[in-house]
Amino acid sequence: MKKVKRILWPLLIALVVLIAGGIVYLKATAYQPTTAAKTAEKSAQSTTNSLYFPSDDHQKPLVVFYPGALVTPASYSIWAQQVAAAGYPVYIAKFPLNLAVLSPNVATKILNGSKRDYVIGGHSLGGVMASRYAKNHDDQQLKGVFYMASYPDEKGRLDQTKLPVLSLTASRDGVLNWSNYEKAKKYLPTTTNYQQIKGGNHGGFGSYGQQKGDHSAMITNAAQQKQVAQDLIAWLNQLNQ
Known part of the structure; x- marks a missing residue:
């Protein structure tokens, strides 16, 4: 038994160090808002x-x-500020380590029992998770789903719903x-509104500088x-007409 403990303890310590190192790395490599995004963030409540x-x-x-x-939430502050100014309050979700897969149902906490209508969407991986949330919470309050450089997977398919969808x-x-984006269109309603920004790129849906591979x-x-x-x-x- 003592021999087993002598073997297990170093392995456990190594695992803890590895996990801690991974967390530090993810935090250090997260995309940060530009100066312009930080300025827009000042109009928000954290x-x-x-x-x-x-x-x-x-x-x-x-x-x-x-x-x-x-991608840190503040990186989307510029367009969020503009949308809010048009009368639509915006909640940019916060996730552990900036990964939506670690808390995909955070929208429930954000809405906090509100009876007000809402739409949900996301950028890249965030859009995939938002789509899954929409599929599992398709009720009278949910009025639409939007994607920014994103698409649904089978777990978030919306083709069998009547939800209005915007794909940017x-x-x-x-x-x-x-x-994969083209293949995923089979998971979207035939009425989906497809729009493309000419000259724009992936990172441009936020404001955090050049993204790797973009x-x-x-x-x-x-x-x-x-x-x-x-x-x-x-x-x-x-939707509001």
């Missing part, structure tokens, strides 16, 4: 589960947003798996942020 951009309008649907993998992509996206954008980040906000607002306005 809560335990989200970065909240309030609106004076108390009738329009809430917007719940799941960030992409390893960018022509210079070098991170999105375009083949193509260089042919438009400024400010221009892409404005287009993201405009497309999302136009879609929301249609």
Whole structure:
């Protein structure tokens, strides 16, 4: 028994060190907001589960947003601020280690029993998790789902629902798996609204600099942020008619 303990203890310590090192690494490599995004973030309220951009309008649907993998919530502050200014409050979800897969149902905590209508969406991996949430919480309050450089997997398929869906992509996206994106269209309603931002890239759906593997954008980040906000607002306005 003592011999077994002498073997197990070093292994346990090594495992703990490995896990701790992994956590430190993920935190250190997370994409951080640009100066412009940090400025926009000042209009938000930080809560335990989200970065909240309030609106004076108390009738329009809430917007719940799941960030992409390893992207900090504040990185989406620019378009979120613009959408909130149009009357749609925005909640950018916070996840452990900035990974939506570690807390996919955080939207329930964000909504906190609210009876107000809402839409949910996400960027990249965040969109996949948001889609799964929507599939499992398709009720009268959920009014639509949106994707930014993202698509549903089979667990988040929405083709059998009547939910309005917006799919935003960018022509210079070098991170999105375009083949899988096309294949995943079978999981979306035939009424899905597809929009593409010409000259934009994957990282341009937020404001956190160049993402590994991405193509260089042919438009400024400010221009892409404005287009993201405009497309999302136009879609929301249609839902709110």
